[in-house]
Amino acid sequence: MTHCSNCHQSTGEGLSNLYPPIKGSALLKDKAFLSCIIRNGMEGTILVNGKEFNRPMPGNPKLTDIEIAEIVTFVSVKWGKDSVYTPITFVEEALTKCKAR
Numbered sequence: 001m002t003h004c005s006n007c008h009q010s011t012g013e014g015l016s017n018l019y020p021p022i023k024g025s026a027l028l029k030d031k032a033f034l035s036c037i038i039r040n041g042m043e044g045t046i047l048v049n050g051k052e053f054n055r056p057m058p059g060n061p062k063l064t065d066i067e068i069a070e071i072v073t074f075v076s077v078k079w080g081k082d083s084v085y086t087p088i089t090f091v092e093e094a095l096t097k098c099k100a101r
């Protein structure tokens, strides 16, 4: 609600052609990628559920690793068919390896 729903909406369905849906997105399978874009944002053209998006997503440099782990867990369980929590150790490791965007 606080960090993501402005754009992706509380339903996870996104907003028209502006903000892509998180619900059902194949990108949710890559939790390292997810951790990195929550911290650093992303830009470039992407295809989500058959639709193209190309606006930049801002990063959240103030979120701590544990907060990012909680958000990754939330979206993965709610919209990614995941049923386990994402450990902070996984997120810490992923965040050291983020590619520059």
Ligand code: HEC
Pocket (backbone or CB within 6 Å): 003, 004, 005, 006, 007, 008, 018, 019, 020, 021, 022, 025, 026, 027, 028, 034, 037, 038, 042, 043, 044, 045, 046, 048, 053, 054, 055, 056, 057, 058, 060, 071, 075
């Ligand atoms: C200011 C609007 C905005 C906010 C806030 C935002 N996003 Fe995004 N998000 C975007 C846009 C725009 C893209 C597409 C970026 C691109 O085209 O390169 C995107 C892409 C994504 C993607 C990959 C595409 C998809 O739909 O699977 C995921 C996952 C995602 N965001 C999750 C999050 C999460 C989790 C948060 C909260 C921490 C968040 N976003 C906050 C705008 C936002």
